[in-house]
Amino acid sequence: MKILDDTDRKLIALLQDNARLSTVALAKAVGLARSSVQERMQRLESAGVIAQYTVRLGSGGDPLRAWLLLRYGEGFSCDDVVPPLVELAQVRSIHSVAGEIDLMVLVETVGPGELADLRERVAALKGVDDVTTLPVLRTALERG
Structure with missing residues (x-):
């Protein structure tokens, strides 16, 4: 494709x-x-870009949110890693940051199994050297 x-x-x-x-x-x-x-x-x-049409649960479904902290491989940048992330339905936001971490990616899944599968998909992307997964336990404040 x-x-x-x-x-x-x-x-x-x-x-x-x-x-x-x-x-x-x-x-x-x-x-x-x-x-x-x-x-x-x-x-x-x-081409498999759209694999299925699905339902996203509302507030009654308690989705599992997590931050994926990514580091690029040698010679890779935001321009290499962000486009395939944008195509993942579970990705809610992507933030390029300074420091030891290169990208912070907020994802939302229906449960731990889907989160584990998503983490493996992200870790396998070209240009991704390391992924740290931080599940959100509770949201104290969210504006906007």
Whole structure:
């Protein structure tokens, strides 16, 4: 498959926010014809970029949140590591930071098993040298 373009990434982001969006709504949001969006969606599904459409649990489902602290491998940078992270549905935010850690990635999963699988996927990404996993036990304050 060719590299994802900005429109592909926008479609993916829209579906991550609401997997029930219609093709017409997606087309309107990205400024393309419905048929063009349908073709893109079929390509993304065929290539395995979109593996499934799923449900994200609300506050009653108590998702497991965790911070993944990443360090780059020698010769790698944010530009190498961030694009594949953006494509992971469980990733909620990515922060480039200074210090011993290069990236802080907030993820949300349905439980420890999915978190373990996600951590392994992230650790296997090209350019990632080390991953430290910090599960969130309790959120004392969250604004915005």
